[in-house]
Amino acid sequence: MPLFSWTGNPWVDGGLAVIVAKAGKENVEHLTKADLDALVSDGVWLAKANRQLKTFTMVVGVNSPLTNPSLKKNDKGFKQYCEMIQSLAKSAIADTGGEYRCEACGERPATKVLAKYKKEVARDWFPLAGSIGSDAQALPAASRTARICSLCLLSVQFLPLGAIIIGGKIACFQSIYPELTQLIVAEVFKETQDKLNLLGSDEKLSAVGQGKGTKESLTMLLKIFTELQRNRRILELPPHASLNVWLFSNSGQEPDCDVIEIPNEALLFIWDAARTYRREIETILHREPKQISHQLLECIKRKTEYSGFYPFKSSKPASKGLFELYQTKVLGNSxxxxxxxxxxxxxxxxxxxxxxxxxxxxxxxxxxxxxxxxxxxxxxxxxxxxxxxxxxxxxxxxxxxxxxxxxxxxxxxxxxx
Ligand SMILES: [Zn+2]
Structure with a gap:
């Protein structure tokens, strides 16, 4: 039996996909203990990356030791974060038995690492996790703290490296074909890592789509699909493949979670459009209005007409091929x-x-x-x-x-x- 497998929890799997990509593996089941040890190491690489990522605070709020202002002096928080990451990595494999199972994966025992630091599993360690004294959160109904294992907690710390923002929320992808999700996250991670390498150590990096509507995210999906076709990782989308996009917000007073399905037809549209009409769509997206309801990704989601494909004032209509593709794949017209x-x-x-x-x-x-x-x-x-x-x-x-x-x-x- 493999040591690691997908859990079904979108946040944990999103982070696991980053771990798999960073380890240079193609599948979570190929991941080994040695891979995990090597990529976590002393925790410094992850801590430095997360400190620069604006998505980090979106995933775990501002109370993580890495971002908590009260632990800023002498880099106390940074050091504590590195220590905790190492402990989580060690116990991720070593932990067995235990009184309670993890409520995210259902496989491993609940962690004891956080208790050593007098901490509980709250939303600074797991998105939307409620804690006693904070009933603003969603899980598990504020009656007690969530029981989460070390590996799931560790995975979530990698999530910001593979996240994009759609309509102001963090987006995690989930598909009945986990390989598809893995490839998408791997592309996002590669781009994030490339950008981080070019950044000064004090600079912050925004995620794709941050502070914008949906067009950047759609451009990213088109780019990812083009890349998958170009390097022949996937020649055709698996039959009936659809994509669930979990959108969540874990910061501030209004944590929230929403799941949207990009159905098979819409996914096929994006896939085919990436092959033939990517440049044309990018030009159309460039002049897209600010209202999200008029943006292409939103229209795909709602299966409604997209005004950008029609002539308006000086803008030309879409090409016949692109127009027909949208009409047949997304709107279902014969x-x-x-x-x-x-x-x-x-x-x-x-x-x-x-x-x-x-x-x-x-x-x-x-x-x-x-x-x-x-x-x-x-x-x-x-x-x-x-x-x-x-x-x-x-x-x-x-x-x-x-x-x-x-x-x-x-x-x-x-x-x-
Ligand atoms: Zn777990």
């Missing part, structure tokens, strides 16, 4: 209905461009902005009128039409059939 829409727009353009001054004016408005969003409500009314006419003509005299539309001869009849 290719037949898209062909019908394409045929309708072809006929509308054909008629209006050969019409009078008013027709040409209407055509210009249609090409500039999605008719549904135009403040001038007569645009959509006129458009509906033309579509109704087209349908009647099509049903009664299919030969009337321009006939030059390349793929579909009688789309409405085909569609109705």
């Amino acid at each position: 290719l037949a209905s898209l062909r019908l829409a394409e045929w309708l727009s072809f006929e509308i353009e054909f008629r209006l461009s050969g019409g009078d001054k008013n027709d040409k004016k209407l055509l210009a408005k249609l090409q500039k902005e999605n008719a549904y969003w135009n403040k001038d409500k007569t645009v959509i009314a006129k458009l509906n009128g033309i579509i109704a006419q087209l349908v009647i003509f099509q049903l009664h005299s299919p030969t009337w039409f321009s006939g030059s539309f390349p793929q579909v001869q009688h789309p409405i009849l085909d569609f109705l059939a």
